[in-house]
Amino acid sequence: MGLRRFGRLVKWVGGNGRRPFSTSSSSSCDEMMVQQIASGKSLNLYSAINQALHIALETDPRAYVFGEDVSFGGVFRCTTGLADRFGKQRVFNTPLCEQGIVGFGIGLAAMGNRAVAEIQFADYIFPAFDQIVNEAAKFRYRSGNQFNCGGLTIRSPYGAVGHGGHYHSQSPEAFFCHAPGIKVVIPRSPRQAKGLLLSCIRDPNPVVFFEPKWLYRLSVEEVPEHDYMLPLSEAEEFILENWNCGTQIIREGNDITLVGWGAQLSIMEHACKDAEKEGISCELIDLQTLLPWDKDTVEASVRKTGRLLISHEAPVTGGFGAEISASIVERCFLRLEAPVARVCGLDTPFPLVFEPFYMPNKNKILDAIKSTVNY
Structure with a gap:
């Protein structure tokens, strides 16, 4: 199971910026996978984020972590132990003022x-x-690249949690995808969360990093303990059963492309x-980076399957x-065999x-898959 889960990480980038997998032979590939897994341990998602923050602070003396209640671990315990190890000058609580938190972060990054x-x-x-x-996203542009706040990363738990109601369950990613100048990143698993968060912190652009709170303790997998990064703005394409070393697709699907991110x-x-039990071959893509x-x-996959289904927790409109x-639709209109399907939250x-x-x-997703394939 460990090897099987490890195979889901297709576009892997180590701390040296290179993919560690060889494309030569399956045996050498298996050897590398075993070595990587042996160097890690089983972590849930919030622990993987905590590990990434430890590495970020340890490897860069210019790094700071701050926000409401972070000095004693935060609501979800993602910052546990940081203040004790790195001191309250680098990990500290702020007033309950989100505008002030981000404004301070912009100045610090600048x-x-x-x-x-x-x-x-x-x-x-x-x-x-x-x-x-209006500030972080436009900081570089308005100065003609004379100054920037590219060292800013804004972390925030998003999405459903089972009992959050209307003030603790929203998925606001689309609002920020409308703002050129920032990046929007959403991980789906512990190993991915650690690698993507380290990439975001070291990226030369301001990033909004949404963490699926539903998976903080629910999602568990083997996470290497060393420092590594995963590439931003590259989707991870996979289906569940088999993995061929050196490819970008764990198992190809031919009938329909599914696209999502985060907990979904x-x-x-x-x-x-x-769907596979009913003879439908699905190709699943995790965008990871939304902006x-x-x-x-996505285009290459849809040109192959002729069908597309997108699913997210946020309301469907907008x-x-x-x-x-x-x-x-603009890129693949003549290759589509059915209308694009969306399975999303309701407009309430x-x-x-x-x-x-x-x-x-x-x-709901299975019904939409069958409806789209049988269109």
């Missing part, structure tokens, strides 16, 4: 530092919206398994799935007791 700002819940990122969209990927994986997103990978749909505030009806679950 002085050449690595500022990792935590917004306690993505639902409360909106008071900082002006700072992110685990739901889509189960739908793919059930800028990997259009080429969700990022609409941008993917429009772009792929996020409900509490009615959360199971709101969420795009496995059965």
Whole structure:
């Protein structure tokens, strides 16, 4: 199972910026996988993020972590132990003022530092919206590249959690995908979260990094303990069973392309398994980076399958799935065998007791797969 889970990480980049997998032979590839797994240990998602923050602070004396309650670990314990190890001058609490947190981070990053700002819940990122969209995103552009705040990373838990209601369950990623000048990244697993977060912190652009709170403790896998990064703006394409060393696809699907990100990927994986039992071959793509997103990978897949389904937790109207749909229709119109399908949240505030009806679950996705394939 460890090897099987490890195979899902297709576009892997080590600390030296190179993929560690050889394309020569399956035996040498298996050897490398065993070595990588042996050097890691089983972690859940919040522990992997904590490990990434430890590495970021340890490897760069200019790095700082700050936000509401971060000095004692934060609500989800992602910053546990950081203040004790690196001191309260580098890991510290802020006032309950999201606009101030991001504004301070912009100034800190503009002085050449690595500022990792935590917004306690993505639902409360909106008071900082002006700072992110009008300041951070435009900082480099307005000066003609004379100055920038590229060292700013804004971390925030997003999405459903099972009991969060309308103020602790939202998925606001589409708002920020409308702002050129920032990157928007969403991991789906512990190994991916660690590698992507380190890439974001070291990226020369400001990044909004949304963490799926539903998976903080639920998602567990083998995570290498060393320092490594995963490439931004490249999708990860996979289906569940087999992995061929040196390829970008774990198992090819021929009937329909599925695209998602974050916590929704685990739901889509189960739908793919059930669709396979009915003879439908699904290709599943995790975008990882939403801004800028990997259009080429999605386009190549849709040109092969002729069908596309997008799923996300955010409301369907104006969700990022609409941008993917429009772009792929423009690029692949003559290759599409059916209308692009979207399985998303409803156009209502996020409900509490009615959360199971709101969420795009496995059965909704499976029905949309069959409807699209049989169109």
